[in-house]
Amino acid sequence: MASDAAELAVELGTALIDAIFASKPLARVKELAKDAPLWFQAPESGWSALHAAAFREDAELIKFLLIHGAVWNAVDALGNTAADIALSLNNAECYALVRDAGVRTEILLRVLADKAEADVDMTGDDDKASEIVGDSGAIRIKAQDSTAAGSTGTFLDSKLVFKTDERGQEICVVQAGEDEVGVMMGWETDIMKRTVDALCLDHAELEDPGLRVLNIGHGLGIVDTYFQSLSTKPTQHVIVEPHPDVLAHMKAKGWYDKPGVTILEGKWQDFVDTKLLEDGGFDVVYTDTFSEDYAQLYKFFQQVPNLLRSSTSRFGFFHGLGATNATFYDVYTRVSELHLEDVGLAVEWTDVDVNLDPETWGETRKYFSLPIYRMPVASWPAYDAMET
Ligand SMILES: C[S@@+](CC[C@H](N)C(=O)[O-])C[C@H]1O[C@@H](n2cnc3c(N)ncnc32)[C@H](O)[C@@H]1O
Structure with a gap:
């Protein structure tokens, strides 16, 4: 059953992306988008319908996809968002649509996180806050990272190395998992x-x-x-x-x-x-x-x-x-x-x-x-x- 659902998601998601690339009429694309999972990303390229819409430079379609739940910060296999695709095409209007969706989402998520924290303060229910904050789909800048680069507790327990780099500049680094990360x-x-x-x-x-x-x-x-x-x-x-x-x-x-x-x-x-x-x-x-x-x-x-x-x-x-x-x-x-x-x-x-x-x-x-x-x-x- 679960695999049937997954297969269906791949089928509908792929059909939608293909239709956008094939420049099918907007009405037909919107029809497909109503059933397709908008979070779907093609397995190799990592492109979502929103990436494809940005590539098609179709502002109306971008608006439609965002309103219906497309993920503004999904990145493709090369690390690009749909907004980056628009930027690479010099399309300021399409870029601004995705970027502004990002701003609205992040502001809203902070309001929800504040509310969750206020609720926790009242109930003492710590798990609830981490659940809501962690499940937000926001850009997680280091928050989910339990290495020294992303967790203050781990960082404070880690050994820091102060050294001089190849250019003679002083640097301070910490080991984070496999990587060495510059602290400064x-x-x-x-x-x-x-x-x-x-x-x-x-x-x-x-x-x-x-x-x-x-x-x-x-x-x-x-x-x-x-x-x-x-x-x-x-x-x-x-x-x-x-x-x-x-x-x-x-x-x-x-x-x-x-x-x-x-x-x-x-x-x-x-x-x-x-x-x-x-x-x-x-x-x-x-x-x-x-x-x-x-x-x-x-x-x-x-x-x-x-x-x-x-x-x-x-x-x-x-x-x-x-x-x-x-x-x-x-x-x-x-x-x-x-x-x-x-x-x-x-x-x-x-x-x-x-x-x-x-x-x-x-x-x-x-x-x-x-x-x-x-x-x-x-x-x-x-x-x-x-x-x-
Ligand atoms: C990027 S370095 C700061 C570099 C500094 N601006 C400079 O000019 O060299 C970050 C510093 O913040 C410290 N730090 C990390 N978490 C902190 C916290 N919660 N409160 C105060 N300092 C913190 C780290 O130990 C580290 O020394």
Whole structure:
């Protein structure tokens, strides 16, 4: 019985994809789509009906398939979504249809996850939350990954290696299953410098009580070093870092002896409700953690307004969300922007050309494979902008 159903799914799914490729009339394709499983992907190519519709550049069919349950983030055998196919054909309309479906889905899933969590808080039923969150069909950025790259618990128990790569840049790596994964790589140096410049613009010379900075995740200390190199050093520079090997590295490099630096040994989640962070009072807040999923970043977003000191304070984060695929990156750029809007912050994005050559990663697994990094700087919207 089960195999009959599976065979039928293959038959109907294949017939639908074939009809789209054969440019059959839209009415006939819609007819077939009513019975066919829209999640079906052809065994070798991995193409779904949505991929085929993008290839046919048929906006109406794309809309129809999405409304009837096509999966916006299904990837083919080459790792491309239907939106990527549209992008490769320069079809902005078809691309936007799939991307916007992704944004709507991700926003909705976060609402459902929030609701599930609220229900769990009331019932104490932990399994329910993991069931709903895990069953969402969302882009799972590391969340399902129990290796050191995807699970904070595993990561914190893993040995980190600090070394110099073939290009003479310091890197920090961790073993995740078979792969070596970069926790922090030298190529991010330029991004960290630009981030500090953008976050501290007009702030470095703050009068009493001076510049107050909070950085979550020390890694190689690149961003923290830039904060320390400002023309006027921060009067208060709080660094939150849980990994024992990073903390040991920080000790060896003298971070524990720097005036004005406070190191909170633990995860940011351990400190949010404590006096150490709850008073807010930061001019600049930055977060770049490793092994955490979007759900955690989203939770951090909720904390940010309480952490900022004044109307000119700024917040930034390392935007590596979905950064191995152009569409996922685009979707998460918008999703994170909308979620920051929800807490009252407006984001300005600056494109940074990262120009990574194939040698950049050495033997490590890639976590960023796009030509452009989108650097976010969030702040309170100006009053005149709010009034218009
Ligand atoms: C990518 S590195 C940060 C690199 C840093 N921006 C730099 O410029 O070198 C990520 C760091 O976040 C830390 N981390 C992971 N989970 C964390 C959490 N929940 N709270 C605070 N730090 C965390 C890791 O131990 C690691 O040191």
